[in-house]
Amino acid sequence: MNIDIRHLRYFSAVAEELSISRAAQRLHMSQPPLSQQIQQLESRLGVVLLLRKKRGIELTAAGAALAAEAKLVIARLEQAVDTVQQIGRGELGEIRIGVISSAMWGEFPDLLRRFHAGFPGVNWSVKELMPAVQVQALMERRIAIGFFRSAAQAPAIPPPSPAMLTAGTLVPPHESTLGSQHSSNSFHCCSTPTACARLILGITP
Amino acid sequence: MNIDIRHLRYFSAVAEELSISRAAQRLHMSQPPLSQQIQQLESRLGVVLLLRKKRGIELTAAGAALAAEAKLVIARLEQAVDTVQQIGRGELGEIRIGVISSAMWGEFPDLLRRFHAGFPGVNWSVKELMPAVQVQALMERRIAIGFFRSAAQAPAIPPPSPAMLTAGTLVPPHESTLGSQHSSNSFHCCSTPTACARLILGITP
DNA sequence: GTCAATTACGAGCTTCGTAACAATA
């Protein structure tokens, strides 16, 4: 009874086209394997889904139900994949940022604004922290990025792990050597895999 | 990018156990193929899901999200399969019944009562129809079963199609020769694949 | 003859298990 997403995709096409041959065309495959897959699906379910009629096919009640359900399952899966990929690309998620209070007088607010424009799916929070506290928070992954001014205060922090949007690394950012030019300037920053590297660069894709 | 339900099942187990070896045990397979499948899943998604740590593994943010989503997709699929199988077994659906008014004085109400007790998932409706109208309705599949008394009025109706719970055939019922003993008695009836054959027999499984 | 579906069969890919390897406590 091992139903597969492929079975659902195939059956969905057949149910929509009400024809195996047309569905096979739409699926870019030949009829016989599609016919086989539908038979296999019926056998695994133990349910007749199609009525082979003189001309083409017809759905049984169970077949009609499966056609509807299959679409839901497929849609749910595709949405799940999409969400996971967005998180993976750092376009969706949460990011915690530590700053020294004077950063709010500098270029930080504008950087954050650009970041938010580029990554509207990422929820951010900013917390005012003393430099030493930021370093501690970075090491414990409680913040993803720390903004402060003195390079001397930034110790070796383990390289970023994609585990969370809260991983951090030291200058130069692991993902982007471009980031180092910024970080040697007015502030030091620690980057996460993607989102943070882009934040550092002010990229708004 | 061809994600499979198997991938989701595997990853779900890994995410719950937070260990590939333990998950493999639970899945009754050996570790290496499971490890491979997870790698394949990551590659197809283009997303890192697990962090290989010194001791065991850890979920990334994307991995945690997928673990949650996967459960939903799997549950949705299993519920869909269940529903379709119930319909296929005639335990879920709708059935329209035609009767002559005098049937309500006979054994019909009790038959219906027993049917409903046996198939609580099947919604039924009873309509009073003249015998000739019942025959017409049966042929057009607008009713699943017709109750009337004269065998002479029942013509040849195509054999039952599992297409609907509204298919009908003539005495003796196609699925059950047992049914004929009833139908030669006080009423004639036309049966659908399962539910109706059972209805005729008054079976309450 | 054509159209639509099924059956038959072989090539190529996928998945799994076993064995060997690497790294860590």
Added chain:
DNA sequence: TATTGTTACGAAGCTCGTAATTGAC
């Protein structure tokens, strides 16, 4: 050494396409 995960590789199974078959118009 025991544990946990990865790499390597071959056998078994699965999926697909081509070709032949059936059945209805």
